Amino acid sequence: MKKKVYVCSPLGGDVEYNLQRVKRYTEYALKCGTAPVVPHFYALCLNDHDPIERNIGLAAGLSLLWFCDELWLFGEEITAGMKRELAFCKNLNIRIRRVREQDIVKRLGGK
16 A cells, blocks of 8 residues: 655645646656656635635645655745644654655656
8 A cells, every 4th residue: 555645835825826736746756766746736716815714724634644655845935834744743743755856856857
């Protein structure tokens, strides 16, 4: 069975740009042999700029985090939503791994 990794990276703000970035992060996780859990894709059916819908997506993501083996942290920015996810992991002793851009480029090439 594949390791389940939760993809943690910025979403809010420039949602379109961040969704493009998370596609690359997801590809990286897949090519590392894991089963990535990517709550960012909820933004395709929920409005991230609507606080009620954003909270629905955040709550759904945290519900999935319970079942993950690790959280993989992507990007340099740590948003408020990401801080919630990181605190959740620390409370449950879920391993956190920071993935650097150089790791991604090494596996996927420069995109």
